[in-house]
Amino acid sequence: MGASRFEFRDVWEYITSNQDYLIRLMIQHAHLVFFAIVLGVVIGITLGFLSAYYKPVAAVVLPFAQIMMTVPSIALIGILLPFVGLGFNNGLVALTLYSLLPIIRNTYTGLNEISPSILEAARGMGLSERRILWRIKLPLVLPVVFAGIRTAIVMIVGIGAIASYVGAGGLGDLIFRGIARMRPVMILTGAIFISIIAIFLDIIMGWIERKLIARQT
Amino acid sequence: MIRFENVTKIFSRGTIPAVSNLNIEIPEGTICCMVGPSGCGKTTSMKMVNRLHSITEGKIYIDEVDNSTIDPISLRLDIGYVIQEIGLFPHMTIADNVATVLVEKKWPKQEIGKRVDELLELMGLEPKIYRQRRPSHLSGGQRQRVGVARAMAANPPIMLMDEPFGAVDHIARVRLQNEFLTLQEKISKTIIFVTHDIDEAIKMGDMIAVMREGKLVQYSTPEDLLSTPADEFVANLVGGNRSIKRLHLIRVSEILNRKVATVNMSDTLEAAKKHVIENAFNVVYVVSDTGVLNGFIGKVELKQEGEFVKDVYRSYPEIISDEATLSDALSVMLSNGESYVPVVDDFEHPLGAVSLEDVFKAVRQDD
Known part of the structure; x- marks a missing residue:
């Protein structure tokens, strides 16, 4: 019985006596999320633009991203095993796939919602499609894409915990070990740290997003 | 000068032409108003001039040069373009909006700044106040002015205007029309001015092209249009109060x-x-x-x-x-x-x- 009862004082004690370990896990976690989001942004924005420019691409990409979201994370990691094996890479691929939907969808809708009159004026004045992309579409769609990236980051910080199941490391380690040893203190510490990272990143991204929007109005 | 020679536009095979066999000559420095009900082909005709629409048959000559031989981008950079929705770029300042074509034409920065201020002043917008504002902070009439300033930035000899004053209330429209006519006396551009409002056409046009179902019904001066309408359609369009309309034509x-x-x-x-x-x-x-x-x-x-x-x-x-x-x-x-x-x-x-x-x-x- 003693193993499942705890007080918050115990959590604090655990944190202070395992500082190095916790910092190492946090760095691992952030590392994984960072590379996943970088990949997600590059792939997501590219696919979002391709979908907005070419209808057949949209017909494949959008449902794919949608389905991706509905696959339970634990199942996705399992599915990936034969392709990327255990460890960091597995977590990276899984998190990247999860980050795609909000980024693709925001890029796609953002581009489609640019008023046609703006584009007609630009075209009529003599801007080439490439110049319209750089001078009009990219800056206009940026805040919307950014909102998508923000959603993706918060989401995969949480999902990142599952990745330690296949040995990708991170704060998920605490949770899985806590479950295995029936030590709620570890589970709680892991959960708290993951939440702190998510909230912290969300605040920063929200701040940047507001700056971007303010610059345009 | 702009000349339409047997210009026909068919959007997809087998359908009725949007514009059929149009012949118009617009002399240099004059305003040609294209007027008619929606779907009559007036906007389509205008958009063939700067090749936003391709021409199915016939030719459009700009200063005796066949416009299909000019690269569309450089053609458009030399033709002012104003649309009803204006289409100002919301993420750019007023100055950057006005400078759009100048930047494309790679003008030196200093000259761009000078030209932008000049244009804002010309349109009655104090540069110090408006230069750094965003389009969302302007009234409808002010946006129209910025739209016109943006189109005139590189001093193009030709301007295409598609219901340029259509999006503002009556009082602001009358003011914009008067200002533009005064301006035109100074700048003498060759202008195609598309409108569905016959009163506006009579007021603004040196020549009026009345169109219906893709065909040119009458091409004449506003005076002739009022005194001798070509057929019943034009007479109906012009309306019953022709003497009152004539009041719009004579200046004090x-x-x-x-x-x-x-x-x-x-x-x-x-x-x-x-x-x-x-x-x-x-x-x-x-x-x-x-x-x-x-x-x-x-x-x-x-x-x-x-x-x-x-x-x-x-x-x-x-x-x-x-x-x-x-x-x-x-x-x-x-x-x-x-x-x-x-x-x-x-x-x-x-x-x-x-x-x-x-x-x-x-x-x-x-x-």
């Missing part, structure tokens, strides 16, 4: 021939009295030391207590410039409740007066 300056004497604020009433009796409307204008029209003295004012002009004079609720049309003059007479209207120049110095009788005579002469 064309019929202004009445002088009105002036007195200064410090003159005595005795001096004013002489002029009032001699004048046809029994008035004398009161001007300031700088010659600006301040008001008037009529028979009623003469009877009032006072020794000097400044003690009794009354100011006019409304005055008009000699650029105004007879229709403007008539409406000011109605609102002032007088049978004449004072006419002033750009500096509000009095030029004379136009009477109800003058207006009647001008319309009758035109018949």
